[in-house]
Amino acid sequence: PLGMVDTAFHVAPDKVDRFCANYQRGPDKALKLIDDPETSHFTRDPAFKSGGGGLTGTTADYMRFCEMLRRGGEMDGVRILGPRTLEMMHMNHLPGGKDLTQLAIGTFSETANEGVGFGLGFASTQGVVETGALGVGDYYWGGAASTIFWVDPKEDMTMVFMTQLMPSGTFNFRGQLKNLIYSAIVE
Template sequence: MDAQSQWTGLDAGRLDRIADHLERNYIAPQKIMGCQIAVARHGHMAYQKSFGSMDLERNKPMADDAIFRIYSMTKPITSIALMTLYEKGYFQLNDPISRYVPSWKNHRVWVSGEGEDMVTEAPKRPVSFRDVLSHSGGFTYGGGLPGVGIQHLVDKTYRELKIRTFGGLDSPGAFLDKLSQVPLLYQPGERWMYSLSTDICGALVELISGKPFAQYLQDEIFGPLGMTDTSFFVAPDKVDRFCANYQRGPDKKLQLIDDPATSAFTKEPAFKSGGGGLTGTTADYMKFCEMLRRGGELDGHRVIGPRTLAMMHMNHLAGGKDLSQVALGSFSETSNEGVGFGLGFASSMDEVSTGSLGSGDYYWGGAASTIFLVDPKEDLTMVFMTQLMPSGTFNFRGQLKSLIYSAIVD
């Protein structure tokens, strides 16, 4: 056994299968333009490699410090930020959000119909902080997810009120007040639906802390962890490191959908989306994951307490059910069987039901097929970055878990 394998308990030869798999199945046939992966165990980097191109049009090879749109991998960062305010005593999980946003006392719950014919009822209880952290408050994405569109009659109300996260111009306060006018899709806490709930969390961070959301993230997370390349926009001196973003066309060939030179991500947005607005590097996100693996601390900087973090990746779904029993809608960043959901993270509850190797990992992903996981039992972290939309195009998570977990030999 080589030194690396002794430190990590991961067989280096087996990990080399990752390169063969990605090159043969994705890079060579140009199913993706390029990618990066980093795998660490016991705090030691076990595997790290860049593949392919970061910009096919400019023929640029994938740079180790390439910057990616991480989209919904923003959500765990935002959730951690809000929970740091929980630790400071600003709220309890079951507190109504109307305590900070009085207009939320006016919420109604959808029963049937649309427009003037819509029938609603009073909520059985107010929407709580736990509800928005766990996507269980009755909100939707308002038909705003690329490639998904309107899923429910309620979504039309979001459109009518111009509730937007990407490209939105509302202040956090105005955003929250608009949401008081939208009927909840279901009674708070009773179901689960992927939604702009984490954008709500980001707006609450700003409202409660009194700091701009981006500044709070910098002060509490990015600065302490040394995440120097993570931001809501790519600065002019970093644009040459910014990846192009693609989708597969009808002919299954890659189509450019966001040129890094003209991308909206090169300009600071008015609304900082806590649900999907960040860009960053593999190295930066690995620092975030290592902080999680270490129970909320990295290099002497504690971001969150270990018991708070442990509670965050427990299953908070009603009755301890998995997503297959309570989820509405057809889209999120996870499969549903054997998967629970906590406060900002999905969690593997049952290996047999999920059909993938694991030991109770928690995780999430982003719309451009980026993924990460943290496994406290195996002391393992993994970050995979590419830029292919939508995220459900290929099962990178399942495939990479098979390759990584089968390399564990201790």
């Protein structure tokens, strides 16, 4: 319904020529190809389609999804989510208003944990001082290859950043990008 024609759990054969390679940065700072588009497992339809990851897509498709969120759950006259449902989704649902540092299990995370709450599918910035990043009230999530999107209802802003670098913590792309963008806002 959003016209996301390039988003799927696998890349169709006629679209493989547009599929990007994925790289890993080694200790010597050299890039190593870890997922060649021609032989990628993403070119085969998976038997299990995860509700929490594994999609492929384009920046344009991802932006349409994020714009639907920014517009309160509707895009081009198509209602995907109710505005109250969306608002509930990006509220902090962690018990007692805690952040992820107090409740996260394990060391893997697509986001920093300090000052970050979690709703129904999104992380959310709870405090500027704790996170070291601007944008209280935004909601966001990152992908495995260092990608990230965020939606900020207060600033009426959507941002999508795409890259192909593993692991996602190799560089602080996300924090740097967020601080650069928010620091440029003057109104």
